[in-house]
Amino acid sequence: MSNPLTVRFTGPLRSLPAAARREIVERARAQEDVAVTKVVGQILARVKNEGDAALVALARELDRADLTKLEVPREALEEARDGLDPDVRRALERTRANLETVHGAFIPRVIEIESEPGILVGRRPDPLAAVGVYAPGGRAAYPSSVLMGVVPARVAGVPEIVVCSPPGKNGLPSQVVLAAAAIGGATRVFAIGGAQAIAALAFGTETVPRVDRIVGPGNAYVAEAKRQIAGNVGIDAPAGPSEILVIGDDTANPEHVARELAAQAEHDPEASCVALVVGDGLAAQVTEALTRVVVDRGEVVSASLGSRGAVLSIESLEEAWPFAADYAAEHLMLLVREPQAALAKVRHAGTVFLGDGSSVAFGDYMTGANHVLPTAGAGRSFSGLSTLDFVRFTTYQTVTREAAARMAGDVAVLAEAEGLRNHAAAAAAFGGAK
Numbered sequence: 001m002s003n004p005l006t007v008r009f010t011g012p013l014r015s016l017p018a019a020a021r022r023e024i025v026e027r028a029r030a031q032e033d034v035a036v037t038k039v040v041g042q043i044l045a046r047v048k049n050e051g052d053a054a055l056v057a058l059a060r061e062l063d064r065a066d067l068t069k070l071e072v073p074r075e076a077l078e079e080a081r082d083g084l085d086p087d088v089r090r091a092l093e094r095t096r097a098n099l100e101t102v103h104g105a106f107i108p109r110v111i112e113i114e115s116e117p118g119i120l121v122g123r124r125p126d127p128l129a130a131v132g133v134y135a136p137g138g139r140a141a142y143p144s145s146v147l148m149g150v151v152p153a154r155v156a157g158v159p160e161i162v163v164c165s166p167p168g169k170n171g172l173p174s175q176v177v178l179a180a181a182a183i184g185g186a187t188r189v190f191a192i193g194g195a196q197a198i199a200a201l202a203f204g205t206e207t208v209p210r211v212d213r214i215v216g217p218g219n220a221y222v223a224e225a226k227r228q229i230a231g232n233v234g235i236d237a238p239a240g241p242s243e244i245l246v247i248g249d250d251t252a253n254p255e256h257v258a259r260e261l262a263a264q265a266e267h268d269p270e271a272s273c274v275a276l277v278v279g280d281g282l283a284a285q286v287t288e289a290l291t292r293v294v295v296d297r298g299e300v301v302s303a304s305l306g307s308r309g310a311v312l313s314i315e316s317l318e319e320a321w322p323f324a325a326d327y328a329a330e331h332l333m334l335l336v337r338e339p340q341a342a343l344a345k346v347r348h349a350g351t352v353f354l355g356d357g358s359s360v361a362f363g364d365y366m367t368g369a370n371h372v373l374p375t376a377g378a379g380r381s382f383s384g385l386s387t388l389d390f391v392r393f394t395t396y397q398t399v400t401r402e403a404a405a406r407m408a409g410d411v412a413v414l415a416e417a418e419g420l421r422n423h424a425a426a427a428a429a430f431g432g433a434k
């Protein structure tokens with residue numbers, strides 16, 4: 001590593017100046033960056049107005065790729081899958097199977113309930129007709145993210161699943177991303193990245209179909225593009241640069257804490273990685289371990305930890321819970337003596353990892369939980385990606401003649417109170433009044 005690794009915030013949490021605490025908790029700066037907002041606004045307008053021509057031009061400008069075709073032919077997907085290293089294929093198929101098991105169990109079912117005798121109300125989940133899945137591909141290729149989006153969509157019954165991922169210099173997303181799209185069951189794949197991919201899926205172009213919902217993680221440009229098009233098309237949670245909050249008591253292994261921070265930091269210089277551990281001694285051990293455990297991508301890890309990282313000591317776990325609720329981490333890791341009891345204290349988190357066996361890397365790749373999760377505090381109001389993102393609900397009701405007769409009077413009372421006498425008349429007619 002060329003730069004020595006430093007962590008931006010260290011020391012006791014209770015001594016942290018209010019401004020520093022705010023800076024850690026409000027790590028949304030990149031998405032609110034006016035420059036990003038402006039650039040993304042311009043990209044969306046170009047794609048909306050110029051369609052495919054803008055996509056080809058933006059691929060040249062931003063991805064340094066000369067595209068002859070935007071859509072990746074089906075044969076190229078199948079060739080990528082068939083040519084994949086057998087170990088990688090087996091691992092991707094294992095991820096797919098676990099996602100199918102977990103997301104199949106989480107799928108919402110039809111619910112029917114009688115609110116009164118003779119009045120049946122139902123709610124039926126209906127799969128969306130077409131969805132877009134963004135798979136990042138700038139600093140790293142993300143075949144795992146392809147599966148995290150495509151598999152739950154397929155399990156939910158979506159017939160058209162369109163994947164977009166940035167092209168490399170050869171004009172195609174990486175082979176392993178293409179293979180994952182085939183393994184997951186994507187119906188179409190386009191070599192389009194960044195904000196322009198989100199625009200193409202939201203507005204449609206000559207070759208890219210307009211979809212009903214766009215999901216998937218990405219960098220600050222992708223997250224901002226999803227935010228800006230949210231009025232036109234459904235989106236999942238804002239899933240931007242990765243983040244982790246590790247909470248550890250005296251049973252936490254400092255090297256494990258450090259490795260978890262380094263793992264999420266390697267995604268992006270804008271990743272936010274924070275540890276709150278009981279005792280100044282343990283905090284110092286974590287900071288020291290960080291200088292030893294980084295095995296790759298040192299520049300990215302250093303940039304992330306140096307600009308946003310925090311290793312803070314607390315006196316007891318009780319100090320951690322209000323901070324954790326405020327921070328609403330994408331990944332919350334509980335390296336504590338009684339993780340299940342600690343889980344009961346958690347208010348906001350994308351997903352939680354309990355105990356010393358549960359590295360976030362397992363959830364990132366294989367447990368079957370989804371790794372597309374709300375970031376930048378969005379965990380206070382959003383959940384991680386699931387089959388719920390791929391359905392909408394149709395409610396329905398049926399009222400028997402007898403129930404209609406019993407209800408018509410009170411409905412007329414409310415309709416009269418609103419000055420809507422035709423409603424009262426309709427209810428009375430169905431209730432059997434002459």
Ligand SMILES: NC(=O)c1ccc[n+]([C@@H]2O[C@H](COP(=O)([O-])OP(=O)(O)OC[C@H]3O[C@@H](n4cnc5c(N)ncnc54)[C@H](O)[C@@H]3O)[C@@H](O)[C@H]2O)c1
Nearest residue numbers: 136137138139166193194217218219239241242267372373
């Ligand atoms: N929250 C989650 O669930 C989750 C899951 C996986 C990955 N991630 C995050 O996804 C992100 C992946 O980012 P990435 O950069 O590797 O890939 P990416 O595909 O998100 O972004 C690459 C694209 O960004 C665009 N871009 C780059 N610089 C630009 C500029 N100056 N102006 C306009 N557009 C520009 C380009 O179009 C490029 O194709 C990381 O931040 C990672 O932490 C998050």
Ligand SMILES: N[C@H](CO)Cc1c[nH]c[nH+]1
Nearest residue numbers: 142144145242243364371
């Ligand atoms: N940690 C990422 C979500 O923030 C997901 C991921 C994909 N590959 C490895 N990790």
Ligand SMILES: [Zn+2]
Nearest residue numbers: 242263264364
């Ligand atoms: Zn990860």
